[in-house]
Amino acid sequence: MKKQLCLIVLSLVIGLVFIFQNSPEVSAKSDVITLRFGEQAPTVMGRSVLTYWFAKEMERRTEGRVKVEIFWGQSLAKGRELLKAVETGIADMAFTASAYFVDQLPAAQLFGLPFTHSNLMVNILTVKEMYEKFPSLRSELEKHNLK
Numbered sequence: 001m002k003k004q005l006c007l008i009v010l011s012l013v014i015g016l017v018f019i020f021q022n023s024p025e026v027s028a029k030s031d032v033i034t035l036r037f038g039e040q041a042p043t044v045m046g047r048s049v050l051t052y053w054f055a056k057e058m059e060r061r062t063e064g065r066v067k068v069e070i071f072w073g074q075s076l077a078k079g080r081e082l083l084k085a086v087e088t089g090i091a092d093m094a095f096t097a098s099a100y101f102v103d104q105l106p107a108a109q110l111f112g113l114p115f116t117h118s119n120l121m122v123n124i125l126t127v128k129e130m131y132e133k134f135p136s137l138r139s140e141l142e143k144h145n146l147k
Helices: 002-021 047-061 079-088 107-112 120-133 135-143
Strands: 033-039 066-071 093-095
Touching (some): 033 079, 079 093, 107 120, 107 135
16 A cells, blocks of 8 residues: 555656646756755665656756755655645655545545556556546645645
């Protein structure tokens, strides 16, 4: 279940890559944007490889105009505080589990159901499609500064 929740959050983060890549703010080559990424895991977890890759890929795709500063091991905010950190702008993005936020993100709990998929790409595309098709899910996430 945790793996599925992480995959959902990952798909949302990947979506941010595409959003920021085409954003007018990023078009100005003179300004470098540094995004604060709240990560509850330490640098030695398996997913840390993915987080490192994401940060480097963001920098590469934006030709250095967007950098990602990763705050490992809950150093920016504790795992259960990451949603509030993103809401308030302490973090620009975070890797956390929606299961921590049942009251705040009830519709997002759907993505954490066990045995709903066996293919990562199917999961990512499902989350993307549901975000686009269901205003209630979109508004729930946007209320907390999430996309």
